[in-house]
Amino acid sequence: MGSKRLCRARSLTSFHVSLCFLLLMVLGAFPLQVLGAETSIVIGLTGDAESLDPHVTAISTTGSYQANIFETLIYRGPNLEEKPGLAVSWEPEGENAWIFHLRKGVKFHNGEPFNAQVAKWALDRAKTHPKSLTKGQLAQVKEVQVVDDYTIRLVTYGPSPDIPRNMFNVYIVPMRYLQEVGDEVFGRKPVGTGPYKFVEWIKDQHVKLERWEEYWGPKPPIKYVTYRPIPEDATRVAALLRGEIDVAEAVPVVDIPRIERSPNARVIRKPGLRLIYLAFDTKRKFGGPPPEGSPGIPEGQPNPFLDKRVRQAIYYGVNEDELLQYVMEGSGQAAAQMIPPPVFGYIPDLERYPYDPEKAKKLLAEAGYPQGFSVRLDTPNDRYINDEELAVAIAGQLKKIGLNVTVNAQPRAIFFPKLMRQYENSFHLSGWAGSIGAYNLLALVGCFDKKTGFGRANYGQYCNPELDEVIKTINRTIDPKERMKYFRKAAEIIHEEVPKIPLHYQELIVGISNKFDMDVRVDEQIWAKEIKPRE
Incomplete structure (x- = not known):
């Protein structure tokens, strides 16, 4: 019998009256959290996990799932x-x-x-x-x-x-569990030591976690966690405003006023580590089908990106100030290097190439392309803030220096496997968030070495032995002042060679229900164990 039904009974003893009063106060007047009831949260991310095995994935979104388990x-x-x-x-x-x-x-x-x-x-x-x-x-x-x-x-x-x-x-x-079940099962049904244990993963629908009561450290206040992959920005924001999710990753700048007007949610903004950049195929000699050919260049045509003058010309042809103002709507910070400002190894006085389309045309002519050339620009359309819009705007800017750029925008589930495993690109837009300066360089511009991990994110396959030696010296130099000398030398080589064009560092924009509090992580991940009910 429900409390209200009990209290509407016609014949009540004094005991019943007292009981009704207590029930109504407990069930109607006090929030459940005051009574110690378990809380739950739903977090909307921009994509699903690739695998829940933390050793074989490196996408920050996937890290949000894994960091609670491991x-x-x-x-x-x-x-x-x-x-x-x-x-x-x-x-x-x-x-x-x-x-x-x-x-x-x-x-x-x-x-x-x-x-x-x-x-x-x-x-x-x-x-x-x-x-x-x-x-x-x-x-x-x-x-x-x-x-x-x-x-x-x-x-x-x-x-x-x-x-x-x-x-x-x-x-x-876990050694024993992995040896028993193997890599494939472990990637779907993980076991870790973290504050949350794995419950269920339904691909493209949700990952469910539950607080582990035998955790060695302080137990997080939220017991039940559901991560939902919602790639479409508008759908993710709408779900937050309707109360279907409690946290929305990567809120588009255009939606900030909409969330701020809501009585039930708010936006948290913070400078981030993620560098958005353009990169080139600097290995394959001719256009054509991969892996032998460079797929974004017409078949049989020489690869123009082998000439650093072409890469420099494109750098001069990109107007980053315009991109920040009109595409990013003022969100983000112009970048001139691979390392973000909060990270050791950042060179404060290093400047971007200025926007100079005339100089860009001159360099193209010197490299043998006075009439420009045609190329495909690959980009994800659901991974970074306004990623497809950025690519389209860049294509428009490069048209002014004579390049015919066709934008090929794809969902991350298609884009990244092609990029990371097949090097199926000639010219692409991507991003990287790293908290260790030397590792940023090693991964982004180091010569690819499967054994050491050098060049792990160097999908244009740029290779410069001189730069590799500088990075190795950084890795083994203890004195901070000496290390900074080598960081500067590495930055100068990259600035001259242009294996990648740094565009900007993304701002972190998270939408959150007024029921919860969190400190936005600069690594972009959203850890449920760091979220708490709002007091």
Whole structure:
């Protein structure tokens, strides 16, 4: 019998009256959270997970799913703070090693214990798995040694000052469970040590998580978490305004006033790390079908991007101020380099090429293209803020210097597999968010090396041995002033060679229900464990 029905009964004793009063107060007057009832949240992301195996994916959206299930030795705070994770402390040992003291009493969601042997196995897997996209974080690690049950030693090839920050992105996975079920099952039904355990993944619909009550650390206040992939910006914002989701990732600038007018939601804005850039195929000699040919260039035609004068001309032909003002509606910060301002290695006085279409035409003529040429510009249309609109605007700007640019915009589910696994591009727009300066360079412009992870995101296949040596020197230089000298040298080489054209650093714009509070993470990920009900 419901409380209101009980209280409408015609014959009530004094006991019943008191009971009715209490029931009405409890069920009607007080919010459920006051009573300690469990909370739930629905988070709308721009896409689904590629895999829930954290070693074989590197898309920040996928990281939002994984970061609640898995943990790293060192926890990365919302503003890149270093905090103890599965390691309680760490220190260098001489010049060629780091010691990590591991947390005791931790177990995986399946009951498997965490210890030094498991940590070593997980790091070895991240470094050697043929599909690992985290091996670049361990490029300086020669060997992982077990010192005792709760201590490991990372032996490096030389001084490696970035080892602690590299641990931000290397998740610890369960040895026994992975050996039992294999990679494929693990990627669909993961087990970790994090504050949330996996419940269900229905592709393109949702990922469901539940708070793990045996978690070693403070338990998050929200018990039930549902992540929903909603690629369409308008649909994601509408879902927030209707109360169907509580958090909306990557709100378009145009929708900010609409959300701010709502009594039920608000917008949080913050400068981000993500660099949006243009990149070129600098390896294949002629246009044609991949992998031998460069697919965005007419078949049989020479690849113009092999000449740095052409790459420089395009840089001069892009009006970034105009892009920021009209396409991005004032959101974002013009970029001149691969490293964002908050990250060590950023060069404050390095400037973009100025917009100069006449100089661009002159360089094209010098390179043998006085009448320009035709090329396809590949871009995702549901990954970055106004990504397709940016590509279309850039194509229009480059028409003024004589280039005939056809925009090929595709959903991320099609664009990235072609880009990342097949190098199916000649000229593309993409993005990168990295919190470690040396790793940004290593991944974005290093010569591709499957074993070390160099060039992991270098999909134009640019290769400059001189630049690689500078990056390696950065990796092994301890003194901050000396490191900055090499960061500057690397930046100057990239500025001259133009393997990529930096456009801007994206602003982070998140829509959130007034029922919740969160600190927007500069790495763009949305971790449910960092969200709390609003007081």
